[in-house]
Amino acid sequence: MPVISSTKSPEDLTLTITAEFAADPARVWQLWADPRQLERWWGPPTWPATFTRHDFVVGGKAGYFMTGPAGEKAPGWWRFLVIEEPSRLEFEDGFADDDGEPDTSMGPAGILVRIEESAERSTMTIVSSFESVEAMDKMIEMGMEEGMKLALGQADAILADSTLATTL
Amino acid sequence: MVVDAELSDTEVDRLFQALADATRRDIVTRVIEREQSVSELAEHYAMSFAAVQKHVAVLERASLVGKVRRGREQIVHGDPITLRRATALLESYERLWHQRIASIDELLAEDESSTG
Numbered sequence: 001m002p003v004i005s006s007t008k009s010p011e012d013l014t015l016t017i018t019a020e021f022a023a024d025p026a027r028v029w030q031l032w033a034d035p036r037q038l039e040r041w042w043g044p045p046t047w048p049a050t051f052t053r054h055d056f057v058v059g060g061k062a063g064y065f066m067t068g069p070a071g072e073k074a075p076g077w078w079r080f081l082v083i084e085e086p087s088r089l090e091f092e093d094g095f096a097d098d099d100g101e102p103d104t105s106m107g108p109a110g111i112l113v114r115i116e117e118s119a120e121r122s123t124m125t126i127v128s129s130f131e132s133v134e135a136m137d138k139m140i141e142m143g144m145e146e147g148m149k150l151a152l153g154q155a156d157a158i159l160a161d162s163t164l165a166t167t168l
Numbered sequence: 169m170v171v172d173a174e175l176s177d178t179e180v181d182r183l184f185q186a187l188a189d190a191t192r193r194d195i196v197t198r199v200i201e202r203e204q205s206v207s208e209l210a211e212h213y214a215m216s217f218a219a220v221q222k223h224v225a226v227l228e229r230a231s232l233v234g235k236v237r238r239g240r241e242q243i244v245h246g247d248p249i250t251l252r253r254a255t256a257l258l259e260s261y262e263r264l265w266h267q268r269i270a271s272i273d274e275l276l277a278e279d280e281s282s283t284g
Contacts, residue, residue: 009258010231017262017265019269021276041271044264137253140261140264
């Protein structure tokens with residue numbers, strides 16, 4: 001597993017994950033720059049992504065949808081904020097309605113990507129920040145197994161129990 | 169009580185371990201009522217500031233309380249449902265990224281086999 005480190009910060013709803021790949025930064029950059037490559041990895045195996053648009057310029061937008069096991073579609077959009085080949089990329093990742101227009105009811109996630117060369121390999125760090133627990137919840141719904149939802153519900157239940165026990 | 173195996177064992181252990189201590193349960197109750205500094209909390213217990221700080225750290229790791237620095241003070245606040253939920257969601261999001269990274273790894277391995 002090429003993942004080197006992963007840090008969750010529930011206080012500010014941020015995940016920082018670092019992975020190392022046996023390729024140079026120019027190659028790793030292509031994973032983001034080429035929509036056909038993005039389609040190979042952005043969606044989870046059960047929710048593959050199809051990119052319908054990918055204007056890879058600052059201020060440009062990407063549009064995609066992920067297709068679920070029952071054929072349901074979850075559309076999303078990106079807006080590129082920083083593009084510095086081959087080391088730095090920043091974009092917003094939000095939900096879209098069925099016409100691909102941004103869903104304004106929920107703020108997008110912010111994604112920062114940094115790619116560094118290290119001894120003929122590349123280290124990629126991805127920082128994802130969410131605006132709210134609800135936005136994160138919705139994002140994870142796409143591609144999340146039923147079992148996980150169940151577990152989440154149970155975590156809340158366990159906690160409600162223990163909080164009650166403490167307060168009484 | 170049913171504990172689903174899919175909820176990470178480590179997380180469950182942390183939660184129960186954190187709540188197994190009377191002082192820590194008391195801290196959680198106090199900060200749910202009102203956020204307060206570690207020094208304020210320490211006044212309630214016959215133990216050192218450092219010991220109270222350790223208890224707070226255990227609760228933080230279990231996502232039962234959160235801590236922010238405000239000037240010279242460390243303010244502890246309790247919003248366990250939200251924090252636990254945020255932690256659980258970050259865990260699934262983390263899993264999603266593990267999947268993505270595994271897919272990237274496979275994709276990059278294809279280059280090697282086609283050029284090599």
